[in-house]
Amino acid sequence: MAEIHISHLQKEFGFGDDKVVALKDVNLEIGGHTFVSIVGASGCGKSTLLNILSDIETPTNGRVSITQDGRPAKKGYVFQAARLLPWRSVMDNLLFVQDDRSDATRARCQKYLDMVQLGDKSTKYPGELSGGMQQRVGIARAFSTEPDVLFMDEPFSHLDAITARSLRAELHQMWSETGKTVVFVTHDVGEAVELSDRILVFAKGGRLMDDIQLGLPFPRDAADPEVALTKANVFKTFEDIGALAVS
Numbered sequence: 411m412a413e414i415h416i417s418h419l420q421k422e423f424g425f426g427d428d429k430v431v432a433l434k435d436v437n438l439e440i441g442g443h444t445f446v447s448i449v450g451a452s453g454c455g456k457s458t459l460l461n462i463l464s465d466i467e468t469p470t471n472g473r474v475s476i477t478q479d480g481r482p483a484k485k486g487y488v489f490q491a492a493r494l495l496p497w498r499s500v501m502d503n504l505l506f507v508q509d510d511r512s513d514a515t516r517a518r519c520q521k522y523l524d525m526v527q528l529g530d531k532s533t534k535y536p537g538e539l540s541g542g543m544q545q546r547v548g549i550a551r552a553f554s555t556e557p558d559v560l561f562m563d564e565p566f567s568h569l570d571a572i573t574a575r576s577l578r579a580e581l582h583q584m585w586s587e588t589g590k591t592v593v594f595v596t597h598d599v600g601e602a603v604e605l606s607d608r609i610l611v612f613a614k615g616g617r618l619m620d621d622i623q624l625g626l627p628f629p630r631d632a633a634d635p636e637v638a639l640t641k642a643n644v645f646k647t648f649e650d651i652g653a654l655a656v657s
């Protein structure tokens with residue numbers, strides 16, 4: 411089981427008068443087959459936290475440990491843009507991040523392409539695909555390495571509403587079937603309520619203000635009155651704790 415332990419995490423950028431506190435004394439435990447969303451206003455430290463968890467940034471202070479059954483966990487990433495290699499085919503983009511190119515590995519990559527409904531596009535090049543299709547390839551690539559924990563930074567924010575909706579459904583299906591831990595950054599409260607069983611609310615100055623557990627059954631439809639009510643309640647929580655204020 412994947413376990414993320416974060417203690418007294420602090421991240422500062424710059425010095426003196428230019429110093430920005432991006433994360434302030436964050437303490438957090440995330441474990442098991444969980445879908446956790448990180449939400450908050452622009453500049454409240456969401457991406458910085460994900461970048462530290464993903465080893466892209468180092469903390470100023472504090473400690474992060476990410477393990478799977480006591481050993482260092484295998485991590486996967488999906489960013490806002492798919493970041494595919496344009497000169498490689500779809501299948502080659504997936505194979506590029508694998509440890510080997512055996513038939514079994516190729517079959518695993520094909521399985522994840524099938525899961526994002528691009529099984530017939532494996533020989534295409536990224537430039538031949540739409541933005542939504544490219545993001546699907548990025549998601550299949552992340553799952554195809556079979557990580558213990560998947561970090562996703564606003565993966566659907568550049569997509570149109572209909573494509574984003576269908577990708578959310580696919581992501582949720584894959585999360586359900588694979589039992590991963592997903593940590594998902596989003597600006598969108600509705601997206602967080604639809605996907606997550608836990609929402610972490612950050613506010614100005616990189617402070618973790620609330621940790622909301624959502625008990626609603628999956629799949630969740632935005633049109634469902636209970637989902638709509640939960641979304642309204644989460645939004646109200648944001649207002650009450652000032653999490654909507656831009657830093």
Ligand SMILES: Nc1ncnc2c1ncn2[C@@H]1O[C@H](COP(=O)(O)OP(=O)(O)OP(=O)(O)O)[C@@H](O)[C@H]1O
Pocket residue numbers: 423424430431432450451452453454455456457458459597657
């Ligand atoms: N490399 C950097 N150098 C200096 N300041 C930075 C750097 N990265 C982030 N910051 C600052 O740290 C704070 C948190 O930034 P971060 O990108 O984590 O916020 P965010 O919540 O992800 O914002 P957004 O939702 O707009 O992407 C901001 O004030 C930002 O300007």
